[in-house]
Amino acid sequence: MPAPGDEERVAFLGVGLAVACGEPQATQQLTQPKVQILAAQQPQQDERCVDVDDALERLQGEALARMLGENGRWQAFWCCLLSAFQGASTMHIFCFVFQTIAKDxxxxxxxxxxxxxxxxxxxxxxxxxxxxxxxxxxxxxxxxxxxxxxxxxxxxxxxxxSREDGSARSVIEEFGLVCGREYMVSVVEMCFLAGAAVGSVSSGWISDRFGRKHTLMGFVLVQIVSGTLIAYSVNLAMCMSMRVFAGFASMTVTVVSFVLVVELVSGKWRTITGILNILPVPISYILMAVIAYFVRDWRNLQLAITLPWLCMLPMWYYMPESPRWLLAQGRLNDLYALVERAAELNKRTLPPNYKKTLEAAAPAPIPNPINASATAKSQLTNIQAQQQHTLPAFMIASERGGHTIEAAIAGTTEAVPEIHENPLKVVFNRFYWRTTCLNLIVWLTLIIVYYGLTLHLSNLGGDIYLNTIVAGAIEAVTVCVSIFVVLKVGLRCSLIAYMLVPGICCLATNLVPTRDLNQTAVVALAIIAKCIIGANNAIIPSYTAMQYPTVVRNFGVGMGNLAAGTALMLVPYMWLLEHVDPLLPMSIMGVCGIIGAISLFLMKDIEH
Incomplete structure (x- = not known):
């Protein structure tokens, strides 16, 4: 097969992939052989089409990785800075624990x-x-x-x-949430979590529409403004309404900063940076406990965790947009400038035709729905026989063992939805309904266990400040260790273990004899459960995304976030059940952990 020349590197990738799915209009455009598309035989038992968007996404990632490297100084610098946003959001989510400490x-x-x-x-x-x-x-x-x-x-x-803390006041004291109004503490907490639930679902659409950079920094500003207004609330209604906005902004910042980090790197570094991006979360628990120990008044504490993040706003000007998003949007001029700056910092030499390569990797619009008819497959076979020229070199082979166009297309065996099809119908169609139902169960149980333990560790007794510091330190170590575990045993086995063990630990707290006299054992089991399941927060979004084709991938992950949001709103009320039976909350979380592990076991083994 002859080596491609400079002109042949400009492959009509969008048209070629459209032909691969039997697009008649695209077939007419290939009057001259421009692109050789390698496709494997489809399974005889199912007439399934190639996942064009998935192949294109892999090729785009391969193109960027060849130019910028899978990881380098530029990626490392921005990944470290962007991880700080996880800390800001964690403090807003977690501060309510210290703002509502019970007093006599x-x-x-x-x-x-x-x-x-x-x-x-x-x-x-x-x-x-x-x-x-x-x-x-x-x-x-x-x-x-x-x-x-x-x-x-x-x-x-x-x-x-009680004035044991001097003149410091809590939210409970400020608004008189005692004697028949105790339930309002859960309502105030639920306001924040309801906003977070909506933010977790809508953040994907917002960042896809307006870009990762502007969505992230815009909601950092909303987070700062709403957090400050909470501190100056004149009544409970104002406090609750501002907490809704703060919750929405905090969860959006959490999700979008995670997405931006993993889109800056390629290869195995996407898994590694995705997990390390969560490392500031347990570190923030420690920092939050230290700040709250010295700043006991709830208003001052709110300002202490909000105003320092004003120093992050200048990043809005310097922060890069996601190169994958720019490429997917066809904003090539912005992408060229970003690639040149990043390559310079990474000390990589760009090929002279890199602009043509990126132009070839940019998606071409496909006007009609994808179909998998027998006629289309016949057209594809005829076109394949006529092709004589190869794709651009970066799409043929990777020096790092990346995907080829052959692997990218042939590796997909799932049915592909039409691009105009209702995504809700797609995720519940005959190919994906089982995956979607299990996905909802996994996210629901994961969030109930993790946030049930994180936000209500004080319910188990002991010193809340000391318990938080110990739990944060152990969870930080667990997150770091989980990187090696995932790389060694894989995502699926890690997820199952990280759900099963916490579930067993939660149930074990109910077996501790004379529980009130063995509070240390109960707290220790709860901390172990919290720290282990904390690693799943970094892994589950990536694993969920792998379960769906690209055209409904964001929606599939959004369905998981919807279940997570529902779980967030249920957590405060779950702990009210301890007034019925002190063993109920931990029993519920234990059962949830086991159900989540079983659901993960029943999901597709996409790694093999």
């Missing part, structure tokens, strides 16, 4: 006896707990007065809280 409280002393000793006041006035008080004139009472039989109990309207 009692009915407020009357104006007629403001200086009465607290112990004396509580003994005289509140025989039935802190939510009611005897209706008496306490200025006339003595320490020995017997009032229990002659006075009526009335409901408290004002409360005083």
């Amino acid at each position: 409280y009692w009915c407020a002393r009357p104006d007629t006896a403001p200086d009465m000793d607290v112990s004396l006041w509580r003994n005289l006035s509140q025989p039935d707990g802190a939510c009611s008080v005897l209706n008496l004139n306490y200025s006339l009472l003595t320490e020995t007065a017997d009032t229990s039989e002659t006075a009526q109990l009335i409901k408290c309207n004002n409360f005083e809280f």
Whole structure:
């Protein structure tokens, strides 16, 4: 086969791939042999079409990797900076744990006896707990007065809280969320998580439409503004509404920064950087605990975790857009400038025809739906027999063992949806309905276990500051170790183990004898479960994406995020069940972990 010349490197890739799926109009355009498309025989039992978008995406990634390298100084620099955004969002998600730490409280002393000793006041006035008080004139009472039989109990309207932390106030104290209003703590928390749920689902569409860079930095600004307004809330309604915006922004920042990081690198580095991108999360737990220990007032704490991120806004000007997004959008001039800067920093020499190569890899519009008719396959066979020239060299072979066009096209065996087809119908069609249902179960159970433990570790007792620091340190080590585990045993086995072990640990907490006397053992098991399942947060998005063809891949991952958002809103109410039975929340999380592991086992083994 003759080597391609310079002119032949400009392959009509979009047209060629359209022909591969039997596009008649594209067939007419190939009057001169320009592209040799290698395709494997389709399985006889199913008339399935080649996944054109998936092949094109692989070729685009291969083109960029050949020019920039799979990883280099440019990628490492920006991956490290972008990981910091995970820390900002984690602090906003996690700060509510410290803003609602329980304090001792009692009915407020009357104006007629403001200086009465607290112990004396509580003994005289509140025989039935802190939510009611005897209706008496306490200025006339003595320490020995017997009032229990002659006075009526009335409901408290004002409360005083313990001043062990000095003048610091919590959200509970600020808005009086006690005595019949305790449930509002879960409602306030749910407001943030509801915003996060919507953000997790919509962030993919927003970043696809407006780009990773502008979506990320735009919502960083929203995060800063809403976080600041939370600190200056004048009432509970304002606090709740601002928390919705903060939750939406925080989850969008989390998702988009992750996507941008993995789109800057190629090859095995996508898995490695995807996991390392989550490393700031446990580190932020440690930092959050340290800050909260010294800044006890909830308003000051909110400002302390919000305002420092103003220093990140100048990155908006310098931050690169995702090269894969620029290529997919056909914004070649912007891509040329980015590639030249990145190659210079990576000390790589661009080939003289690199612009033609990128132009060839840019997707061509396909006006009509893809079909897999027998006539189209016959046309493809005839065209293949006529082709004499090769694709551009980077599409034929990779010095790093990357995908060839043959492998990219022939490696796909799943049915491909039409590009105008409703994606909801696609993910629930006869080929993908099982995958989608299992995907929903996995995301739902994963988030219930992880955030159920993360946001409510204080419910298990012990020192919340110390427990958070220990859990964060162990989880950071677990995330680092998981890289080697994934590379060694694969994604699927790692995910199953990281779901099964936490589930067993959660159930084991209920087997600890005389649980109240063995609180250390309970907390230790919970921390182990939290740290192990934390590694799945970095792995599950990539694994889910592998289950779907490109044309519905974002929607498939979005379905998982929808389940995750539902789980986020359920977490606060799950912990209210401890008032019914203290063992229920940990039992539910244990069962969820086991169900999630079984669901992962039943999913397709896409690695083999």
